[in-house]
Amino acid sequence: MDEEESEDTRTWTQRVKQRVLVCSSRGVTHRQRHLMSDLLCLLPHSKKENKLDQKKHLGALNEIAELTSCNKVLYLESRRGTDLYMWMSHAPNGPSIKFEVLNVHTMDELNMTGNHLKGSRAILSFDSSFDSSPHTQLIKELLTQTFNVPKAHRRSKPFFDHVLMFAWVDNKVWVRNFQITETAPTGTVFKPNSNANEVALNEVGPRFVLNPIKLFQGSFGGIGLWENPDYMTPAAVRRAEKQELQGKYASKDQQKVKQVEKAKKNVLPEDPLANVFKE
DSSP states (O other): OHHHHHHHHHHHHHHHTOOEEEEEBTTOOHHHHHHHHHHHHHOTTEEEOOOBOTTSOTTHHHHHHHHTTOSEEEEEEEETTTEEEEEEEETTTOOEEEEEEEEEEOHHHHOOSOOOOTTEEEEEEEOGGGGSSHHHHHHHHHHHHHHOOOTTOTTSEEEEEEEEEEEEETTEEEEEEEEEEEEOOTTSOOOTTOTTSEEEEEEOSOEEEEEEEEEEEETTEEEEEEEOTTOOOHHHHHHHHHHHHHHHHHHHHHHHHHHHHHHHHTOOOOOTTTTTTTO
16 A cells, blocks of 8 residues: 555656756747746646757757756757747657748737636647657657646646647648637526537637658757758748749849840831821
8 A cells, every 4th residue: 555655646646746948049020939938837747947049059058958957948948039939849769850840920920819827727639640650650749748737736727728839731730729618508597517508619719830840769860860852941942932923023024124025026017097187
């Protein structure tokens, strides 16, 4: 009996010690900063750290995580004031993954009707596509370990009132947050925790899309386990769009030159009777 109680106590303590270090690089925009604030609200077991200087190596985050007693790291890296990347790592030994963050919409920006309690635990929902390949299974495990709030954490509420949905669509992770609401059927009185209540989901926010770039065996580096073959950097996308736009303008100029040349070739010969009635 004593051995069973000691094992339960050990596993309980181990679950509670799950902590996530959340920090960002310098130069984040206001929208990126608001996204980090929304993530902190969803992660009551997180520890916010000061901004990291981009001149420092990312390996310094492992040391910071050790000093703050965190075993998970969520790092937002901003570049050029427009591009945002998210690192998700299991410190200090890995694995880790680097995402590009797209289509960011914060809670204040969306202004949705849903509103769950701050610090409550979330039900993590993954679609079946995450089990289709080894790299998506690893991505699912990293997301689970990062966003799963430990039971009986001192800063969390002991119940579930929202759902974090992760969908694998177009080789990207689509993230949505919904509040769980209960309403009484029409013509009846609402009774809490009744099986007759109708359950609905109201979106709260934030919403964003994670485009996976590369999986690493270590924490913030090491041997590459998987790399997205279809990934293009934001700079390359902007360059291609600029070249396409220049090509459109070039084609318009070429059309104008062709029209002028065509007009010169199709000059009508002079008609000797054209000025008969003008004399």
